[in-house]
Amino acid sequence: MAKSPIFILFSLIITFTVTNSFSIENPTDRRILVLLDDLALKSSHSIFFNSLESRGFDLDFKLSDDPKIALQRYGQYLYDALILFTPNSERFGGNLDVAGILEFVDSGKDLIVAADSSASDLIRNVAAECGVDFDEDPSAMVIDHGSYAVSGTEGDHTLIAADDFVQADVLLGNTKIEAPVLFKGIGHSVNPANSLVLKVLSASPSAYSANPKSKLSSPPSLSGSSISLVSVVQARNNARVVFSGSLDLFSNKFFKSPVQKAGSSNKYEKSGNQQFVTELSKWVFHERGHLKAVNVRHHRVGETEEPAIYRINDDLEYLVEIYEWSGSSWEPYVANDVQVQFYMMSPYVLKTMSSDKKGLYLASFKVPDVYGVFQFKVEYQRLGYTSLSLAKQIPVRPFRHNEYERFIPTAFPYYGASFSTMAGFLIFSFVYLYSK
Structure with missing residues (x-):
């Protein structure tokens, strides 16, 4: 049966809409699905959402129980990232579930999850699958009698002034966050053996997780600096995930609130929440810390053409250009820890590459006195940056009979x-x- 021109045109429009976003030339997420428990969050957290829209993001707001929720259509994802401000939702609308969210992340997409003390099993399961374990007590909150935020009433010290940030400019920007971050919610733990999960904001040594309305009958399951308030995950496919134990962390109220940490004479007119959340969102949506490698090449010293085969004891050069996405353009990436391996079953050569500070990295070395099929390998993994995995195969031959000295x-x-x-x-x- 022949398809009508209108149907064909509609299909082309859908295909263009689905595919015209995340790309090598522009890796920043653009289309973001925001799921909310209540549409009132759209106004109570408007500063955060407006900051995203001002940076060029296209936000699509939906209630968590909307029956029309769909992450993909015709086998293509409709969104580049997902924000879950749905701590109380027991299930999502449409065909979205935990497996769908994990598949979304496994495809290289990004995710922000905000919970609170009433976090549902759905949110807990998503976090657990990513290596983050929220406190199992459904009534528990993070309490800190030493680093609470000073207010008019003493309260139960569940409003925390946290300032134990991770020391990584790629995650939180080059500008130091001076004011503490206001936090009120649930704590979580991360497995220290899991290299993919990193605590970005930790509780103080005096903090613990418990029900603030009841007395402690046994030692708390989470206490001290082992409590993570905000954590990030960077998967092996470079997908990025943020877990926050507080939905209020993103709210207008906390953004604008003055803050003074207990025991400190410093009083700030504005908390560090807005700067902290803005910088962290730049990282999770690939506006910072995204690397690409181009113009990978190698040749003998003194030559420019890439040979099909090397001879043992040849002197060669390996070159690669590495750039970092700044949110609007590709800038030269400058580091002193990029290494190249000349590899066959095990690395015969491991050389740190020199940089010209303009993105070009170079290593010169002699081919080992071993013939076989080798690989040039660059496996670059650095905290907060997308990983680079480069491999190029090249055979190495021995001397011919007429190439030996007489x-x-x-x-x-x-x-x-x-x-x-x-x-x-x-x-x-x-x-x-x-x-x-």
């Missing part, structure tokens, strides 16, 4: 022994034949 210095003793034997035989023959 007289090898190390063989001179053998040459001498041969000629002395011949000379001795001639002398012996002469003496034997002509003597009486």
Whole structure:
């Protein structure tokens, strides 16, 4: 059955809409689905949402139980990132579930999850699958009698002034966050053996997780600096995820509130929440810390053409250009820890590459005295940056029979022994034949 022109045009429009976003040339997320428990959050957290829209993001707001929720259509994802401000939702509308969210992340998309003390099993399961474990007590909150935020009433010290930030400019920007961050919610733990999960904002040593309305009958399951308030995950496919134990962390109220940490004389007119959340959102949506490698090449020293095969003991150069996305353009990436391996079953050469500070990295070395099929390998993993994995295969041959030196210095003793034997035989023959 022939398809109508209108149907064909509609299909082309859908295909263009689905595919025209995340790309190598512009890796920043653009289309973001925001799921809310209540549409009132759209106004109570408007500063955060407006900051995203001002940076060029296209936000699509939906209630968590909307039956029309769909992350993909015709096998293509409709969004580049997902924001879950749905701490109380037991299930999502449409066909979205925990498996769908994890598949979304596994495809390389990004995610922000904000919970609170009433976090549902749905949110807890999403976090647990990513290596983050919220406190199992549904009534628990993070309490800190030493680093609470000073207010008019003393309260139960669940409003915390946290300032234990991760020391990584790629995550939180180059500008230091001076004011503490206001936090009120649930704490979580991360497995220290999991290299993919990182605490971005930790509780103070005096903090603990418990029900603020009841007395402690046993030691709390989470306490001290092991409590993470905000954590990030960067998957092996470079997908990025943020977990926050507080939905209020993103609210207008906390953005504008003055803050003074207990025991400190410093009072700030505005909390550090807005700066903290803005900088963290730049990282999770790939406006910062996204690397790409281009113009990977190698050749013999003094040449420019890339050979099809190397000979043992050749002198060669390996070059690659690495750039970092700044949110609007690709800028040269400058580091001193990029290494290249010349690899066959194990690395025969491991060399740190030098940089010209303009994005070009170079390493010069001699081909090992071993022939076979080698690989140039660059496996670059650095905190907060997308990983680079480069591999290029090249065979290495031995010397041909006519490429060896005619007289090898190390063989001179053998040459001498041969000629002395011949000379001795001639002398012996002469003496034997002509003597009486």
